[in-house]
Amino acid sequence: MSEQLTLYLHEISPFSQKVELALVEANAPPYKVYRVDLRNKSEWFTSKVNPVGQVPVVTYGGPNTEPDNPSPLSAKIAESNVILEFLADLYPDSGLLPKNPILRAKVRFFINAITKHIEGTYFSFLRGNESLDNALNAIEFIQELLEEGSDFAIGDHYTIADACISPHLARLKIVTETDIGNFPVGMGYKLGEELKGPKFAKFKKYAQGMLDRPSLKQIYDEEIVIEYFKSIFTDRVQ
Amino acid sequence: MSEQLTLYLHKLSPYSLKIELALIEANAPYKSYQVDFQNKPEWFAGKVNPAGKVPAVTYGGPNVEPDDPSPLSAKIAESNVILEFVADLYPDSGLLPKDLVLRAKVRFFIDATTKHIEGPCYAFFQGKEPYDNILKGIEFIQELLEEGRDFAVGDHYTIADACISPQFEALKIITKTDIGKFPVGMGYKLGEELKGPKFAKFMKYAQRMLDRPSLKQTYDEEFAITFFKTRFTERVQ
Numbered sequence: 005m006s007e008q009l010t011l012y013l014h015e016i017s018p019f020s021q022k023v024e025l026a027l028v029e030a031n032a033p034p035y036k037v038y039r040v041d042l043r044n045k046s047e048w049f050t051s052k053v054n055p056v057g058q059v060p061v062v063t064y065g066g067p068n069t070e071p072d073n074p075s076p077l078s079a080k081i082a083e084s085n086v087i088l089e090f091l092a093d094l095y096p097d098s099g100l101l102p103k104n105p106i107l108r109a110k111v112r113f114f115i116n117a118i119t120k121h122i123e124g125t126y127f128s129f130l131r132g133n134e135s136l137d138n139a140l141n142a143i144e145f146i147q148e149l150l151e152e153g154s155d156f157a158i159g160d161h162y163t164i165a166d167a168c169i170s171p172h173l174a175r176l177k178i179v180t181e182t183d184i185g186n187f188p189v190g191m192g193y194k195l196g197e198e199l200k201g202p203k204f205a206k207f208k209k210y211a212q213g214m215l216d217r218p219s220l221k222q223i224y225d226e227e228i229v230i231e232y233f234k235s236i237f238t239d240r241v242q
Numbered sequence: 243m244s245e246q247l248t249l250y251l252h253k254l255s256p257y258s259l260k261i262e263l264a265l266i267e268a269n270a271p272y273k274s275y276q277v278d279f280q281n282k283p284e285w286f287a288g289k290v291n292p293a294g295k296v297p298a299v300t301y302g303g304p305n306v307e308p309d310d311p312s313p314l315s316a317k318i319a320e321s322n323v324i325l326e327f328v329a330d331l332y333p334d335s336g337l338l339p340k341d342l343v344l345r346a347k348v349r350f351f352i353d354a355t356t357k358h359i360e361g362p363c364y365a366f367f368q369g370k371e372p373y374d375n376i377l378k379g380i381e382f383i384q385e386l387l388e389e390g391r392d393f394a395v396g397d398h399y400t401i402a403d404a405c406i407s408p409q410f411e412a413l414k415i416i417t418k419t420d421i422g423k424f425p426v427g428m429g430y431k432l433g434e435e436l437k438g439p440k441f442a443k444f445m446k447y448a449q450r451m452l453d454r455p456s457l458k459q460t461y462d463e464e465f466a467i468t469f470f471k472t473r474f475t476e477r478v479q
Contacts, residue, residue: 064343079343086349093342105330106301106316112323 007065008078009035009094012053014042016232018171019084020060021223026091026167028219030098038071048072054082062087085115088164099161110158114149114165121145122172129195130179132186132241140198147207155213162217170214174224175233177215184233186240245302246315247331248273250290254466256360256408257321258297264328264404266456268335275308283309291319299324301331322352325401336398347395351386351402358382359409366432367416369423369478373432376413380436384444392450403451410448411461421470426477 011027013020027035040049040059052074054061066078074080081090092101101108121142128134129142146169151158157165179185180196199208214220249265249272251258265272277286277296289311291298303315318327329337338345358379365371383406387394394402416422417433436445451457 079346081343081346081350083350083353086346086353089349090342090346093345105327106318108330109316109318109323109327112326113318113320116320116323 006033008063008068010038010063010071010074010078011035012038012040012049012061012063012071013059014040015223015225015228016042017059018175021171021174022084022164022167023060023062023087023091024223025170025219026088026100026164028222029162029167029217030091030095030100032091032095032098036071046072048074052076053080056082058082060084060087062090064090085119085168088115088167092164100164100167102159102161102163107159110149111163111165114146114157115168117146117149118165118168118172122169126172126176129187129191130185130237132188132239136187136191136194136198139195143199143204143207147204147210150206150210155210157210166214170217170220171224173211173214174220174226175229176211178226178230178233182230182233184230184237186237188241244271246273246300246305247271248275248300248308248311248315250275250277250286250296250298250300250308252277252279252296253462254469255296256412259408259411259461260321260401260404261297261299261324261328262460263407263456264325264337264401266460267399267404267454268328268332268337270328270332270335273308285309285311289313290317293319295319297321297324299327301327322356322405325352325404329401337401337404339396339398339400341396344396347386348400348402351383351394352405354379354383354386355402355406355409359406363409363412363416366424366428367412367422369425373424373428373435376432377435377441380441380444384441387443387447389443394447399454407451407454407457410452411457411463411466413448414452415463415467415470419467419471421467421474423474423476423478425479 009032011023013024015021042059045057050057053063061080061082063074063078063080066075069075081087101111125134125142126139129136129139149157154160156162157169179192180199183190183192185192198204247270249261251262251274253276262274277283282294287294290300299318300311300315301318303312306312318324329335338348359376362371362375362379366373366376391397393399394406413436416429417436420427420429422429435441
């Protein structure tokens with residue numbers, strides 16, 4: 005009998021979606037999902053689930069209670085990349101992490117690169133605090149790490165590396181197609197043009213493969229994220 | 243017969259030190275090579291780590307001299323990635339617990355160390371920020387420590403302890419000698435703050451980590467102090 009698993013999330017959060025993707029791709033046994041209202045956070049969420057008040061968070065084990073009545077007996081696990089590793093531990097034969105230590109190190113290096121270059125440099129570009137060139141260099145760094153001749157970032161199976169980057173790839177598509185962001189007008193379109201060039205062919209192919217996966221289509225609603233982006237990116241730099 | 247492991251490091255790099263501590267605590271055999279950053283060997287970036295940084299590890303391949311790395315070995319960079327790799331290589335060393343929830347706690351602790359300790363300590367040391375974020379970070383870490391527990395997580399030395407211990411050495415030097423780019427006296431002042439009852443739990447844990455033979459064996463505090471004295475002569479006002 006497996007332990008209960010409850011995921012607290014929000015569909016606009018790429019960090020929440022990393023975890024959802026991993027669960028779907030791993031064919032995880034049934035788990036509960038609870039959508040946290042980020043603008044109107046329930047007091048029980050911060051006091052009983054995550055003191056930092058952020059999503060995603062997972063509760064694991066303890067009695068099978070309703071998500072809005074979390075038990076003190078369950079373990080509480082926060083931070084998207086920590087949760088990804090936890091899921092890989094929970095489902096060791098899912099392929100979420102390879103068995104080979106060197107390949108596991110490659111998966112972790114890829115995730116580390118996403119933190120630095122996508123969640124760091126590329127996010128700064130979206131905020132209008134970083135040049136297009138540096139955003140492109142960041143994507144090139146990621147491209148260099150992609151396995152040759154594979155649909156996946158590392159090895160020949162979907163891993164937490166793919167789950168980690170896919171929500172960002174989905175949002176990258178929005179940026180290049182709508183130019184929404186705080187960077188100067190047109191830079192989003194320009195980013196899209198550059199990524200269509202031969203230099204980024206490997207990245208483009210990988211990204212498209214990730215976007216085409218049923219797991220992403222199942223959990224991701226582009227319209228909602230477009231509306232969300234319009235509401236947060238209101239301060240263009242010149 | 244186990245595979246060769248070579249650690250490319252620098253004695254003053256807190257990130258390199260994390261790996262040395264993990265390897266020593268796991269009783270793991272390894273070769274080490276100190277990279278001279280004033281005179282970087284030109285083979286280092288091409289054959290070991292394209293980013294040119296330490297720590298970096300080669301694993302497997304023929305048993306060559308460290309200054310003649312083989313293309314057949316795996317190359318692994320980034321300190322926290324290497325910590326997980328060492329834990330994978332030595333699954334019974336205790337570097338990562340077997341219990342899944344405890345493993346998540348170790349990783350959360352490492353994530354918190356990166357965000358709340360390493361970042362603020364570096365920024366303060368470089369004179370870019372006052373020490374307020376260090377104190378906030380210490381409070382955050384302190385919440386994760388359990389009273390009466392010798393280690394960060396569980397009842398064995400893990401990669402969480404290895405990850406944070408180098409920062410205790412950095413804080414010790416800063417508060418003892420006031421060396422750094424921050425305004426004169428701020429290092430001493432930070433030291434005074436840390437002596438308060440508010441941070442007692444953290445300081446007790448820090449002292450236990452500083453007292454471990456693995457750290458004493460590998461870290462030369464006097465050498466570090468001498469080096470930093472010559473390097474950090476400019477102060478912000």
